[in-house]
Amino acid sequence: MKLITSIIKPFKLDEVREALAEVGVTGLTVTEVKGFGRQKGHTELYRGAEYVVDFLPKVKVEVVVPGNLVDAAIEAITKAAHTGKIGDGKIFVSPIEQAIRIRTGETNESAV
Numbered sequence: 364m365k366l367i368t369s370i371i372k373p374f375k376l377d378e379v380r381e382a383l384a385e386v387g388v389t390g391l392t393v394t395e396v397k398g399f400g401r402q403k404g405h406t407e408l409y410r411g412a413e414y415v416v417d418f419l420p421k422v423k424v425e426v427v428v429p430g431n432l433v434d435a436a437i438e439a440i441t442k443a444a445h446t447g448k449i450g451d452g453k454i455f456v457s458p459i460e461q462a463i464r465i466r467t468g469e470t471n472e473s474a475v
Contacts, residue, residue, distance in 0.1 A: 364459040364472060365433050369424045370398065371444040371452040376422050382439035387432055390475075394423040401449060419450065427459055429472045 371379060376393065383391060397418035428436050437454055444452055464474035 364427055364429055364462060364475060366457045366459050367426050367428060367433070367436055367440070368455045368457070369440050369444065369452060370396065370421050371424060371440075372446065372450065373420055373422045375444045375446070376424070378443040379424060379440055382443035383426060383436060386435040386439045388426050388428060388436055388439075390426070392425040394425075396421050396423045400453070421452065427462060427475050429475060 369379070373395070380391065398421055399417060399419055424440070426436060433456065437456070440454055461471060462474040463470050467474075
């Protein structure tokens with residue numbers, strides 16, 4: 364099992380969710396986050412004054428998938444989140460040692 368964490372632009376969330384559902388991912392966790400990478404924020408104008416926005420709004424999507432779905436899930440996220448512009452995001456893949464469904468006590472892949 365792997366944890367796939369992706370940081371994407373907020374307006375791409377629905378497309379990513381639908382793409383993951385199409386490849387068989389049944390659950391995900393979404394968190395609103397702020398951050399910056401190479402784009403380093405930007406300058407905005409508010410009531411005539413300029414100010415720098417260092418942290419840009421992003422969405423963190425986390426899914427735990429069995430080993431046989433990892434490549435399909437990564438491809439689905441990549442295609443759905445892609446705009447071709449700076450700030451499209453990142454995908455991180457981490458191993459999961461154990462998963463437990465609290466309600467039933469199922470463990471590992473049957474819990475996912």
